[in-house]
Amino acid sequence: MLLEKRKFLERVLKESTGMDDVQLAEGGEHADLATTVAFALAKQKKQAPVKIAQDLVAELLKHPDLAGIQVEAKGPYINFIFGKEYVSDTIKAAVKPGYGSLEKKTTRVVLEHTSANPNGPLHVGHIRNSIIGDTLARAFRKAGYRLEVQYYVNDMGRQIAIVVWGFIHLDNTQEKGEKEDAHIARIYIAANRKIEEDPEITQQVNELMQLVEKGDTATVKKFRNEVTRCLEGFEVTMKNLNVSHDRFVWESDFIRNGYTERIINRIKKLPQARQEETLALDLSEFGFENKYVIRRSDGTSVYAARDLAFHAWKGANFDRMIDVLGADHKLIGAQLQCTLKLLGDKVPEIVHFEFVSLPEGAMSTRAGKFVSADDLITEINKRAFDEVTARRPELDEPARRSIARSVGLAAVRYDIVKVSPEKSTVFDWKEALDFERQSGPYIQYSHARACSILDKAGPFEECYDLETPAEIALAKQIAKLPMVIERVIAELRPHILATYSRELADTFNSFYHFDPVLKSEGKVRNRRLTLVKAAQNTLKESLETLGIDAIRTM
């Protein structure tokens, strides 16, 4: 497909020009691939770029391996346009199940995402992490990697101590039908109010934290109990979002199993270590101004120490580590990477995403200012159900509910994954509830249309020779999927797949409009049905990699 063709042309061009960078790029409407290498050569050879392009094309035309590829110079640009064989090879590959998967690799990858503090329900900021992380996970599996997805449970933080304090000292009755994580948030918010009124409580919270550090059985049990309840709530939310983890790793385990002590001992030996009352690292030579504290003066470890232990453990068990973290972790992430490098350990690749805020400002669990993921899902399912009911009144209620669930999920996931991670966003109800173009449901709809055609068609003989502009445009869009998967992995940017899937749906809808399938006859009908099958399969593979249900009807 395009991926192979690109690699092939890159090699041929390198041989022909002697250039290291052959500047091969997508040619837009001019070509399938194009190069501007003539400009660079112009300087070297002191000739006009147009002439160089012409000469290079003349040379390339003699190349035996380039048969079937149209090569032409358009001014200084050299365009490559692939012929029938490329199109038919694409369709042959794309009708097969699993299209877009890359070859199996032996690399073991561990990917960590979400890892929200268990002090309240997941909100629309947390699920940006979940959805970016889960989409990356799906892309890694599609790209042939061996992958384990982990959730790092922060079970010894101050926030959890505040929750536990609240459960001991405040009215902690759970309201009827109240979800575990919502219950915990309510107590957490109330406890924080009390602390504001009475600063003495902070002392009691500190005592709870010290008891946990010491491993006091009763207190540890209380912490574990509340955290477990909160995680149960998270798992319901994540299941509703098609997000899953293979393993939950508990922070406090890294104290108990001695890993934290072990890494602290290794850190002590670093030349950057400064042991005074505290153990800290001086990373100023790497541009970090403040000292990086590893152990408090009272001998207890800080979060950073446990996090280092966690990553040392991951590094020993996996070839590649990927963390999906909010932009607020940029500094500590960089300090962590720096320290692991000094220790000679494997360093994680960190994907940072910028914040999601509300129109009225930043979200805060403590202040109770957030839109929970559960509320979003409830609202969107309601909206989707109304929409399905209006469009498909003939379907029974369970069928409409099922479609609505998939459509709602598609809207939420796509709305979040389509934006580049480095962009901060403001949560907007109107946009989140939109099912029109540039939405997940739009892509699902194209897929459902393709399924509908195939269902009505009955058996047909596959035919791979395409003719019309709309057919060929669709085939060439289909050809890009493997390259898109590779780019998502290389750049760790899942929104690339979101953009691609939307463009694929656009191209399919244009084809659908211009080239009738079921009404055409003979060979034309067969080749269009084959193309529809290829498009349907490519849409399905793309949607599933985005974690969106490829429903057959809607």
Added chain:
RNA sequence: GGGCUUGUGGCUUAGCUUGGACAUAGCGCCGGGCUUCUAACCCGGAUGUCGGGGGUUCAAAUCCCCCCAAGCCCGCCA
């Protein structure tokens, strides 16, 4: 104060890592299209000093410098 990220038509957004052919698309706006494979659709039109200024280059939304604005970060918190 220092650091990181962002700034693209009224709103949202792709492209920026790898400079190159008329800057991507949606919403909204204007005009068309359902007795025809699902109109959650399609076709056409209007709308842009790519935050501002300077520089590098044959060529800058893309690279460099300065400035402005927004978000985030700078704890013996996690």
